[in-house]
Amino acid sequence: MIRQHAQPRSGLTLPVTARFVCSQLRVFSALSDEKKALLQEGPDLQEFINGGLSDKKSWEEYRGNLKRQKGERLRLPPWLKTEIPLGKNYNKLKNTLRNLNLHTVCEEARCPNIGECWGGGEKGTATATIMLMGDTCTRGCRFCSVKTSRNPPPLDPDEPFNTANAIAEWNLDYVVLTSVDRDDLPDGGAKHFAATVSHLKERHSKIIVECLTPDFRGDLKAVETVAVSGLDVYAHNVETVRELQRTVRDPRARFDQSLRVLKHAKEVKPSLLSKTSIMLGLGETDSQVYATLKELREAGVDCVTLGQYMQPTKRHLKVDEYITPEKFKYWENVGNELGFLYTASGPLVRSSYKAGEFFLKKILRERTAEKN
């Protein structure tokens, strides 16, 4: 009982007390013998920072579990392991973004390609997907780690201008703009988005702009505002197959609503290219994926990207299955057969991943075909 011992006993002298304290502390600080043995003989630091990525040839030999069993969490297969982002370009981009108070979906959604895109691809052009309207979304989807809040901070009125400046500084020829969902704003942020695009085009008319927009809760007027702002590619992700929409996305998002957004953008401006993206590995079946692709093509969507879902934090959905690179190739062929302008399909492919290279290559191919 504490009360009885609240006052030191009169017999205790200082040395005895001190020794007592030390012996108690030693009890807490000493390791058991087995732990000591583990430290001596177990893995050392080098084994944790091995740095080498597995060779592509070894991907076929990977025999780990790819389909999740009950209660299991799947290990990451070798084709999804990426380099730690480092380098001059990476740091330069990061500094520019912080100085101008800009956010990127690359950081907020923990994209595995961040090192590669920010570092600059084969041609050395670094690209980032700037996320407008802040880093906090008003919806909580179960696959996305972007921060969520009921009342995110108000819009930064300088953002359109700062974004345009930043992008002009990077000397890019293709840029992707995206945003969080802002259901708290009356127009969902459409005017802010459109303003950014028009500023950008003013400063840099030759740049190709792709916008990955929210669904604006189905508000087609807002869709129109963005569609006519001068962008070249209108993107909006359906994220998954029709059957899994309710499980994977926020309940305020729906497949038909998203399809309507994509259709409307093209109706308002037919010269636009429309684009969407699907995540695989959430428990969908092949027939569901095929049916979804077919529906998208019938809705007039021009481009589709397919990527592997990866669990961002423990509060999000577990990966149900890791799709092999061969299977992704299969879907690419399916997409091309169905008539999409281009299908980007791969485990690490994301909506805006190397979007520029694909687009430019495509255009160049078409131009050379026309010449011939």
Add this chain to the structure above:
Amino acid sequence: MKPRPAPSHWQPGTCGCDVSSSNSNMAVSGFRRLLVISECVLLKRLCQPAPSRSRHLSISRCGRNGLFSSSSRGASSNDAWGRRLLNTGARLQSSKDKVSVNFINRDGEKLKAEGNLGDSLLDVVVHNNLDIDGFGACEGTLACSTCHLIFEEPIYKKLDDITDEEMDMLDLAYGLSETSRLGCQICLKKWMDGMTVEVPSDVADARETKDIDSGS
């Protein structure tokens, strides 16, 4: 929106001076006594001013017990104060403020977890690493309905009133029932010890989803 509960490491003390009797290790209780002695000396000096200052410290949505609830032993006010403040240190090891909750997962599996008084049910799920898929996507900011839980009728009746914001999000939840609440808004109280909550299934079957979609 009601304030989120204070972090669980800050716990207002409850009345009672007993050191946990489950701790039979002499060495540990000896050490604790020493801790208690040194804290007592320090805190006796801090405790000189009026008690009201410390009442500001318990701002948890869930913690109702003030630091200075009346002592049943009739000790002098300063002594009682000092001892109760010390209690927080001792209590880090006591099991008196742990509440156990049973979860029935979507597939019927029973999961048992413990949380501290004042933790929300979302905190319990996350801290105990429970295998509930996609729970708490918005981190407890009332912007999703992924922490939707179904309570037993008698427990549901005793829960705190639902706020409008919670109601808005709960309305979007799949499989809504009469005794549904959002787990991030329910904070653990002593009377909840041993309660069972059910995690509703997220989607019944593909056909049903199609109906919902076409109706929208």
